[in-house]
Amino acid sequence: MTPLAVHLFLCYNCLHNFEIKFFIIVQHKTFFMKLSNNRFCLNCGLPVYGRADKKYCDDHCRNDFHNNRAVHNSRLTRLTHKKLRRNYEILSGVMQAGVSEIPKDELLVYGFQIKSVTESELREDGTMIYGIYDIHYFEKPNRLIEVYRKSDVPSYW
Numbered sequence: 001m002t003p004l005a006v007h008l009f010l011c012y013n014c015l016h017n018f019e020i021k022f023f024i025i026v027q028h029k030t031f032f033m034k035l036s037n038n039r040f041c042l043n044c045g046l047p048v049y050g051r052a053d054k055k056y057c058d059d060h061c062r063n064d065f066h067n068n069r070a071v072h073n074s075r076l077t078r079l080t081h082k083k084l085r086r087n088y089e090i091l092s093g094v095m096q097a098g099v100s101e102i103p104k105d106e107l108l109v110y111g112f113q114i115k116s117v118t119e120s121e122l123r124e125d126g127t128m129i130y131g132i133y134d135i136h137y138f139e140k141p142n143r144l145i146e147v148y149r150k151s152d153v154p155s156y157w
């Protein structure tokens, strides 16, 4: 109830108390204003009443909305992260085996995803260098992939 509604309005003629009538008018104006806002909860779609910048019915809807968005975003990135992790594991395995060159087809058999890299760079000699975190690789003309740590750039460069 608004503070205005507790005021007493007395008719000087009949001494009738208008407090209740005034309260109804205030409520009616508020109700009309709420209906004309045309705002709906971003979570459940029900009409939103109250402050002009209010976006959700209540705290429950606000939390629900943000949680759902976080879940959606993590679904989008999870698959990419999974591919990058797998690629990194494969290249790490190659390096741990003490090998610096591996046939491209062998990488593909292990499940290597060519398009999933964290960086790429075109060298002046036309060689495309790909990187997955700190491991870099490039393809040689004979379909061999040379793998090296970013810190250990091949000596002939």
Ligand SMILES: [Zn+2]
Pocket: 041, 042, 043, 044, 045, 046, 056, 057, 058, 061
């Ligand atoms: Zn809602």
